[in-house]
Amino acid sequence: MSPDTNFIEIDGQKIPFTPGQTVMDAALAAKIYIPHLCHYPGLTPSGNCRLCVVQIGTKTTAACITPATAGQQIVNDTAALNEARKSITQMLFIEGNHICPSCEKTGNCKLQAMGYYLGMLDDHFPQFYQRREIDASHPDIVLDRSRCILCDLCVRASREIDKKNVFSIAGRGTDAHLIVNSASGKLADSRLEKTDLAAAICPVGAILVREAGYQVPIGQRIYDCLTIQETGLQESIEDNNDG
Numbered sequence: 001m002s003p004d005t006n007f008i009e010i011d012g013q014k015i016p017f018t019p020g021q022t023v024m025d026a027a028l029a030a031k032i033y034i035p036h037l038c039h040y041p042g043l044t045p046s047g048n049c050r051l052c053v054v055q056i057g058t059k060t061t062a063a064c065i066t067p068a069t070a071g072q073q074i075v076n077d078t079a080a081l082n083e084a085r086k087s088i089t090q091m092l093f094i095e096g097n098h099i100c101p102s103c104e105k106t107g108n109c110k111l112q113a114m115g116y117y118l119g120m121l122d123d124h125f126p127q128f129y130q131r132r133e134i135d136a137s138h139p140d141i142v143l144d145r146s147r148c149i150l151c152d153l154c155v156r157a158s159r160e161i162d163k164k165n166v167f168s169i170a171g172r173g174t175d176a177h178l179i180v181n182s183a184s185g186k187l188a189d190s191r192l193e194k195t196d197l198a199a200a201i202c203p204v205g206a207i208l209v210r211e212a213g214y215q216v217p218i219g220q221r222i223y224d225c226l227t228i229q230e231t232g233l234q235e236s237i238e239d240n241n242d243g
């Protein structure tokens with residue numbers, strides 16, 4: 001352990017961190033799961049899904065954007081916080097088209113897996129039935145914005161790893177939506193390729209690679225075999241690039 005090593009506590013467990021790490025970084029390094037959808041090790045954190053809400057003292061904060069500080073007493077795995085996370089997940093479900101049995105991503109979808117992890121038994125809120133544009137212009141990739149949860153992962157993956165800056169999020173609040181940074185605004189005119197991390201990282205069924213659907217039968221997919229807690233403790237950029 002380096003001389004710079006300090007410690008924080010998560011749910012009473014003392015764990016080390018190094019300067020510059022966030023609470024999420026330190027937790028994952030110590031194999032402690034904090035639920036998350038928009039965080040991905042190796043990408044700049046954005047803090048926009050709020051699933052990783054934790055309590056530090058009297059404040060609640062997103063673990064992925066909160067620097068670890070020596071002596072922090074962090075509360076993570078409680079019924080109250082998991083109930084708040086379940087409500088956020090339910091809102092994400094009703095905000096878009098997440099009809100799992102009709103989605104190619106079923107069994108590989110992190111939103112669906114999060115619903116299972118948090119014991120979500122129904123949508124709770126009324127369905128929005130938003131109609132959003134589908135971009136099927138690209139020969140290898142389809143973008144269905146009605147399933148986009150605006151996690152920003154494709155934006156960061158394209159910018160930081162693929163070095164192509166294919167995607168952005170435009171608008172605010174209920175007007176926020178994913179756009180393609182090409183002259184026509186269509187994927188066909190972008191430099192996105194099916195081997196890019198941005199084409200693989202979508203946690204839901206909003207970005208799908210063509211001719212790859214149903215290659216793994218339902219029942220044998222990632223979250224048919226593992227919980228999102230197990231995969232969340234394993235994933236890294238290297239894993240994704242290895243396919």
Ligand code: SF4
Pocket residue numbers: 147148149150151152153154155178201202203204206207
């Ligand atoms: S398309 Fe997928 S990866 Fe991109 S912002 Fe939407 S949900 Fe996230």
